Amino acid sequence: MEITGIISAIVIGIVIGVLGRLVVPGRQRIGILLTIVVGIVAALIGAAIANAFDVADTKGVDWIEWLIQIGLAALGIAALDRSRVRH
Template sequence: MIGAIVSAIVIGAIVGALARLLVPGKQHMSIGLTLIVGIVAALLGTLIAHLFGLADTRGIDWIEHILQLGLAVIGVLLVTRIGMGRTSGPGRTGT
């Protein structure tokens, strides 16, 4: 149980960081939010891979990891788009 939690955190951190590198432009996200997006993407990617029988390979489950990364990229895009509407930047009045 503890190993699964640590694994989710480590994989989530890696997947979240890679997703932020792949999304063009600057993302205004904290490290904590990046970690949360990565963990959610890793868990959803694992769940989807298991549902479709894609995670029953020997060795590294590349399809599962690519799915996790794709979901993390979508998550980063969603979070940054939602965040853009809430913050006041240059040229905005903030009202």
Template sequence: MLGGIWGIITTIVVGLILGVIGRMLAPGDQKIPMWLTIVVGIVAAFIGNWLAGVFGVRHTNGIDWIRHAFQVGAAVIGVIAAAGVYAGIKGGQKTS
């Protein structure tokens, strides 16, 4: 049970870190909530791992810098996409 909880916590922390890095590197001002930043980061981690596997660089000796570069790249693209979609959804709502 503790392993499952630890895995969830680790996933959230990695998602937060990748999402924040994606926000820092993405051009412009991204007006998305922190929960969406974390979700984008988590998805970016999975996409980056998948891309690294496709290119055969998922597991290397030492630190997997190429895999992390794929993850950060996916986070930047994800933040840009999420900011656009979120702005469209928030902009489409009428306020009283």
């Protein structure tokens, strides 16, 4: 992977992670770096799912792919938040 691919994966991960975090109600007790990691993983898995269902390459904005990625990020953030021990 080239440096531009890595940078774009980080930027997309930030966007997907933040949007996923906005979807989850309440306050999440995970850091921004973990949010970015969840966003990157959700973006990669969401892109693979969108490719499998042949909805990734459409004309214009790939809304279905974005919704899949944001949904996966929200699930990941909620799961991590719930798994943290609260005092």
